Amino acid sequence: MTTSPPALDGRLLERLRGSVRGEIVEPGDPDYDDARKVYNAMHDKRPALVVRAVDSGDVIATVDFAREQGLTLAVRGGSHSVPGHGTCDDGVVLDLGRMRGVRIDPDTRTAWVEGGCTWADVNHATHAFGLATTGGIVSTTGVGGLTTGGGMGHLARRCGLVCDNLASADLVTADGSFLTCTDEQNSDLLWAVRGGGGNFGVVTSFAYRLHPVADVLGGPTFFPLDADVMRGYRELIAEGDERLGALLVVGLGPPLPFLPERWHGRPLCGVVTCWTGPEDEDDRIRDRVAGLGPVLGRMVERMPYPAINTLFDDLVPAGLFHYWKGAFTQGLPDGAVDALVEYGATTPSIQSVTVVFPIDGACHRVGPQDTAFSYRDADFSVALSPTLTTREDCEAHKSWVRAFQQALAPHAMEGAYVNFMDSDDQDRVQANYRGNLARLTELKRRYDPGNLFHLNHNIAP
Missing domain, CATH: 3.30.43.10 (Uridine Diphospho-n-acetylenolpyruvylglucosamine Reductase, domain 2)
Incomplete structure (x- = not known):
């Protein structure tokens, strides 16, 4: 009814x-x-x-x-x-879905992007000039939520988080004012938008700094679900070439032609490579990733940068049922590896992919108080989600992801990435913003004292 x-x-x-x-x-x-x-x-x-x-x-x-x-x-x-x-x-x-304009200035390497754009819109426009910026790993993701939450993606190790590449933002505040926020004017609001979520207004346009990225060596390499593979991945990231983006994924084998059918639907892990270095080093990168363990299947080829951001699209179309949790870790401790193996073995569906994002490199060269995103001492961000095709199945598997999160907790930091929080995580706001919460709260009192913008991971005024 x-x-x-x-x-x-x-x-x-x-x-x-x-x-x-x-x-x-x-x-x-x-x-x-x-x-x-x-x-x-x-x-x-x-x-x-x-x-x-x-x-x-x-x-x-x-x-x-x-x-x-x-x-x-x-x-x-x-x-x-x-x-x-x-x-x-x-x-x-x-x-905002009809506000989809993108304008590129190749000389200043800047993209002006309206607030309803998806990362597919941005990647398409910037690629024409051989440029890119850090964006989401699913092309249909909106720029607004990802940017204001901090923003992780394939280029984060080399280029920083999405919010680190935000040069300015046009913002409509709760009293209906239209403010342009830069490092010179309304800088307090730009600071808050760089990781403080949608608490401070509606961003109608973003200006992003761009980087020379055109084609990349990209794609997944699959291995058995094994702790030694994950420890090898940990070493791969620690070796430190920031031009190598590499996501660790844990879940069930997808029905892809380069993965043997006997592995479809069986627990495994994988590394999604995004190498933005020179092409003459591609074979070295392929071999280094393949050396993590027995290769079950792989498709690691040269592709346009926009293409790598579509690899998860078919797996998670609109209309599925999701429930998420997250964690930050320093390094990837053995206890966290053990939890990834244990709970990866009982992943409830092919769509329920656990993703480990490296957020070191350029992300660490920004101070914890330079943006609202404070976890500059975290090396990895973990996204956990049962994603199912029915509401009933998703509800039934909430206990799985909660137990998974609890198993990670002794090996994780106190807070987690706000965009990996679900509606029952409001009590984690202090942990998620740490020492930046007091400043964020003061800005909330100044710009939205009535808490008009409260449908978010809310910073109460």
Whole structure:
């Protein structure tokens, strides 16, 4: 049974209609069910209104409307928020998905990117100039959530986190102000946007620093699920060539043509290579990765950088059911390796891939207080998720990931990456922001004292 959203103030709603160039979708409209969908099917909310914004004016009008009506406001970019922060019941969803413009200046190596873009949009535009910046490993991920959470990806060791490459941001704050945030103006807000989540406003555009990256040596190499392989991976990262991005993945063998069929659906681990160094060293990199253990199958080839960010796309399309947890580790302790092997052996589905992201190298050359993202002493970030095709199966396997997280905890740091937190992790805000929380809280009081932007891992004013 569904309930109808509350009645809206007709006068204010008409004013909103006159102020918005984009589309306003209400319950009963033919495309309402499509407009309210988000990536994680665990969240089946019924907002009173979905505003499909096309420009910053639409964003300002929608923020003003939600504030004046006292309505919950959900801000949606790529809609990948695992806790479902891009939707709500009975409130207003501000959907940025039609704000997809990208402009490149190859001379200054800068990309101006609207807030509704996905990383596929960014990678496509920058690749034409032989440039790239750190972005997500699933191409449909939105730039907004990834950037404001900190942002990890294949290029992090060489280029830093996504937020480290953020040069400026245009932000609509809770009072409807439009502020350009740089290191020279509104620098406090730029600091907060670099890892503080969506707590401070709606980012309508980002400016990213770009790096000369065109083609890469990329792709997965699969091994048996074995602690020695993981310890070898740990050494591979510790050797320190920052041009080598290498994700450790743990899960069940996917049905890929280069992996023997007998390994499909069986527990294994793998390394996803992204080498941005010279092509004449490709064979050395292939051999170094293959030397981690018995190779079950691999596809490590030269490819355009945008292609490597699509390798997980078919595995995790929109509409699956997710529940996530995360951890930071210093090094990859033997106890953490043991937990990866133990729980990897009982991975509940092919889509439930545990990913270990290296965040050393360039990430460590930024101080813990230089951005809101404080875990500059972490070497790895671990993403844990049961991802299933039905709600019932996902609910049934929540205990698996909670036990997995508890097994990692003695070998992990206190907090974890905010974008790997689910809706029941709000009590970890202090641990996730550590010494930066006091400054973030003060900025929240200044710019959003009414906590209009509370659908996030909330920093309460």
